[in-house]
Structure formats: structure tokens, C-alpha cells
Amino acid sequence: xxxxxxxxxxxxxxxxxxxxxxxxxxxxxxxxxxxxxxxxxxxxxxxxxxxxxxxxxxxxxxxxxxxxxxxxxxxxxxxxxxxxxxxxxxxxxxxxxxxxxxxxxxxxxxxxxxxxxxxxxxxxxxxxxxxxxxxxxxxxxxxxxxxxxxxxxxxxxxxxxxxxxxxxxxxxxxxxxxxxxxxxxxxxxxxxxxxxxxxxxxxxxxxxxxxxxxxxxxxxxxxxxxxxxxxxxxxxxxxxxxxxxxxxxxxxxxxxxxxxxxxxxxxxxxxxxxxxxxxxxxxxxxxxxxxxxx
Numbered sequence: 001x002x003x004x005x006x007x008x009x010x011x012x013x014x015x016x017x018x019x020x021x022x023x024x025x026x027x028x029x030x031x032x033x034x035x036x037x038x039x040x041x042x043x044x045x046x047x048x049x050x051x052x053x054x055x056x057x058x059x060x061x062x063x064x065x066x067x068x069x070x071x072x073x074x075x076x077x078x079x080x081x082x083x084x085x086x087x088x089x090x091x092x093x094x095x096x097x098x099x100x101x102x103x104x105x106x107x108x109x110x111x112x113x114x115x116x117x118x119x120x121x122x123x124x125x126x127x128x129x130x131x132x133x134x135x136x137x138x139x140x141x142x143x144x145x146x147x148x149x150x151x152x153x154x155x156x157x158x159x160x161x162x163x164x165x166x167x168x169x170x171x172x173x174x175x176x177x178x179x180x181x182x183x184x185x186x187x188x189x190x191x192x193x194x195x196x197x198x199x200x201x202x203x204x205x206x207x208x209x210x211x212x213x214x215x216x217x218x219x220x221x222x223x224x225x226x227x228x229x230x231x232x233x234x235x236x237x238x239x240x241x242x243x244x245x246x247x248x249x250x251x252x253x254x255x256x257x258x259x260x261x262x263x264x265x266x267x268x269x270x271x272x273x274x275x276x277x278x279x280x281x282x283x284x285x286x287x288x289x290x291x292x293x294x
Contacts, residue, residue, distance in 0.1 A: 024103050025192040027111055027126060027133045031101035032194075034124075034135060035117050039095050041087025043080055050135045051127070052076045058120070058140035068141060093118070098144055102152065110136075120144045151240030155259055156193070157277040158186060158244070159252045159268055160205040174204045182273060187212035189293060196241040199224050201248065210246040226251035231258035235281065252277065260286055 030049050037046035054076040059068035074082065086092060100116040111133060115122040120142025126133045162179035164170075175183065186209065195217040200210040202223045214221045224234075226247055247255055249272075253265035256277045268275055274294035280287050 023106050023111070023128070023133065027103050027106070027113055028101050029192055030126065030133050030135065031113055031115055031124065035099055035101070035115060037083050038086070038117070038119070039093050041083050041092045043083050043087075046079060046083050048134075050076060050079060054079060054135065054137070056138040056140070058122075058138075058142065060142050071142075074138075100152075116144070118144050151283075153235065153239055153281040154242045155238075155256075155277075155279040155281075156190065156195075156242075156244045157252050157256050157279070158209070158246055159249055159273055159275060160203070160209040160246060161186075161273050163205040172204055175208045179205070179273070180208065183209045184212050187216045190244070191216060194242060195219060195244050197222060197238060198244045198246075200246040201226060201251070206246045206248070210244065213244055226255060229255065229258070231255070231261075235259065256288065256290075260288055264288065265290060 033045040034049035036042055037049060054074070056074040056079065058071045060071045061068050095118055098116065098118040100114075102114040102116075104112040104114055109128055111126045111128075113124045113126065115124060120140055121144070122138050122140040124135055125137045127136050128134075160175070160179075161182035162176045164173040164176050164179075167173070190213055195213065196219070198210050198214040198217065198219055199222050200206040202225075207221060210221050224245075245252075245255060249268040249270060252275070253267055256265050256279060257263050259279045259281070265277065272292070274292045275290060276293050277290050278288065
């Protein structure tokens with residue numbers, strides 16, 4: 001089976017969505033390499049993120065006047081020198097709290113994105129050569145101010161993988177070999193998504209489906225009861241996070257509808273373990289897409 005992680009393309013066909021999401025994932029990887037480079041003094045990751053013709057400049061807020069003042073231009077070579085000096089002087093950090101990447105728009109050959117980091121906000125333009133998205137230009141402002149950040153919450157919802165149905169009286173079966181392979185494939189499909197939390201119902205089949213992705217993201221699986229879940233409270237406790245939720249043929253679309261506040265999706269057929277629901281919630285909007293990844 002050929003798998004794709006597809007997202008954020010409600011108005012497009014599945015085939016177009018697959019391409020767009022592949023680009024989306026690549027761009028996010030480039031942006032995370034860019035952050036790591038400046039956080040950790042990593043020139044290797046910087047080389048993977050920026051083009052030799054990089055044009056970067058920004059504006060730094062004067063604490064006394066409150067005005068933003070132009071800050072020096074940074075070329076590719078100056079960026080490399082800056083990152084190297086950070087490493088040599090021990091000014092590196094392992095920062096995951098003030099860290100966010102957002103893809104704003106993707107064209108055929110160019111794209112725009114936003115990076116939020118401890119130094120402030122960067123608006124980035126990228127281009128794609130030889131199938132690789134890399135940063136061409138950056139305009140930024142600093143320092144970081146929490147009030148500027150608008151948190152986006154993203155939920156990925158899937159049904160458990162194929163379960164063992166040999167004993168019809170067993171209400172808590174394990175996954176079949178095919179199901180275990182699908183669980184591993186979900187982890188592979190979602191490998192470029194950084195999950196903050198992974199939720200599962202307390203059944204063998206859902207826990208076994210969630211386990212590979214939780215392990216890949218170094219997080220514990222949290223349990224929820226879909227019969228006693230309050231979507232508003234759940235959204236409040238997971239605000240600003242990226243969350244995987246594993247459920248069942250009836251509970252997964254029900255949970256998705258609860259997050260959206262509308263009855264949009266119907267129950268999943270018993271022979272379908274491939275649906276992926278993606279719900280994105282920002283300050284001003286809620287969007288969703290459902291794709292069959294089979």
C-alpha cells in the first residue's frame with residue numbers, strides 16, 4: 001500500500017491534496033531545521049534549510065522608545081558564521097515551548113510560511129528546486145512577545161487498525177498482523193508531524209494502534225472515554241497542541257463532530273480502517289478534512 005499524509009485541502013481532490021500535503025510536510029521539516037540551526041548552533045541543519053542566496057533582515061523593538069528599528073542584513077555566509085559562533089560560545093538552547101511553524105501558502109514553485117521562535121516572528125518565502133523546499137528570504141521582528149502569537153490547535157483522528165474477529169464473543173480483541181502493520185504505517189505516515197499528545201480509548205486494539213506513533217514522539221498514551229468526553233473541556237485542555245486521537249468506527253466521527261460543533265461526519269463502515277480526520281482550530285476559524293489513506 002502506498003500511504004500519504006494529506007491535510008488542509010478541502011477544496012481539492014485527493015490526488016492534489018496528496019501532493020500539497022507532501023509539500024506541506026517538506027516545508028515544515030525545512031522550517032524546523034531552520035529553528036534548530038539557530039537554537040542549537042547546528043550548521044548542518046542550516047545548510048538543509050537556507051539557500052546560498054539567502055536574504056534575511058529584520059526589525060528589533062527598542063525597549064525605551066517602543067519603536068521597531070531596522071536590524072542588519074544577514075546573508076548565507078553571515079548566517080553560517082552566526083550559528084557557528086553561537087555553538088562556540090555555548091549560547092545554544094533546547095527550546096520546544098516557544099517554537100511553532102505554519103505553512104501559509106503553497107504555489108507550484110514558491111511558498112510562504114511563518115516561524116515563531118524565542119527571538120520573535122519570521123515571515124519566510126521558500127522555493128523548490130530538485131524537489132527540495134528551501135528558504136530564500138526572511139523578514140523578522142523581535143523580541144518574541146507572547147501576545148502576538150495566535151495558537152493553532154490541530155487534531156488528527158483515526159479509527160483503530162484491523163482487529164482479530166475470530167472470536168465474536170471477545171469484546172476486547174487485539175490487532176491482527178495486518179492491523180499491527182497499519183499501526184506502524186500510521187507512525188510512518190505521520191512521522192513529520194510533531195505530536196504533543198496521543199489519546200486512545202482503553203482497549204487493546206486502539207492502544208496498539210496508538211502505540212507506534214506515541215513511541216515515535218516520545219509521549220505517553222493518554223486514555224479517554226468517548227461516552228464521557230466533553231469536547232469543549234477537551235479543546236480547552238489541549239489548546240495550541242497537536243494531538244492524535246484513536247477511537248472506533250462510531251466514536252471517531254462523533255468526536256470529530258464534537259470538536260467542530262456540527263454533525264458533519266457519519267459513522268465509519270466496519271470494513272474501513274483507513275479514514276483520517278484532521279481538524280484545525282484557530283482563534284477565528286475551525287476547518288476539517290477527511291481523507292482515506294489506503
